[in-house]
Amino acid sequence: MLDQALMALVSAAGVALAQAAGTDAWQGFRERVARLFSRGPAPEAAQTVALERLDRTAAELESTGLGGAERAREQVAAAWQTRFQDLLEDLEDADREQAAAQLRELVALAGRAAGGVMAGDEGIAIGGSAHIRAENQAAAAVKMGDVSIGNPPRPGPETEQGRS
Numbered sequence: 001m002l003d004q005a006l007m008a009l010v011s012a013a014g015v016a017l018a019q020a021a022g023t024d025a026w027q028g029f030r031e032r033v034a035r036l037f038s039r040g041p042a043p044e045a046a047q048t049v050a051l052e053r054l055d056r057t058a059a060e061l062e063s064t065g066l067g068g069a070e071r072a073r074e075q076v077a078a079a080w081q082t083r084f085q086d087l088l089e090d091l092e093d094a095d096r097e098q099a100a101a102q103l104r105e106l107v108a109l110a111g112r113a114a115g116g117v118m119a120g121d122e123g124i125a126i127g128g129s130a131h132i133r134a135e136n137q138a139a140a141a142v143k144m145g146d147v148s149i150g151n152p153p154r155p156g157p158e159t160e161q162g163r164s
Helices: 004-020 026-036 043-063 066-089 093-114
Strands: none
Touching (some): 026 043, 026 093
């Protein structure tokens, strides 16, 4: 199981792939993704399979009408997120770190090509709409750091009881 930072990375990589398809950067992006998958006992075969999947992905997105384009990109992003996740989970730690670095480069490349939003390490960039909602006195966020819920203490001198 991947940690939260790697899960965010594979998610961003899936979105980046869906956004890069059909752009001027697609060919270079496609080749880099295929090289990423060329690991294991049959690297050439794995790279060929990845290239075929990437070509099908691009063709699928090109054939989608305007009305279904957003939904198609979401599906493509989810499918490639799963592929990236499976790839990272199957690697040893050192290889996983190298592959994660390559995924970060791919996400950055897609961001530059699209002229869109980008996020740093452990960040999440969302191009388009994001709907985050909390109900029934709950908190909702993409990522939460130190959060305090309730009324803050009143400013003033510390009392003997308040000191540790």
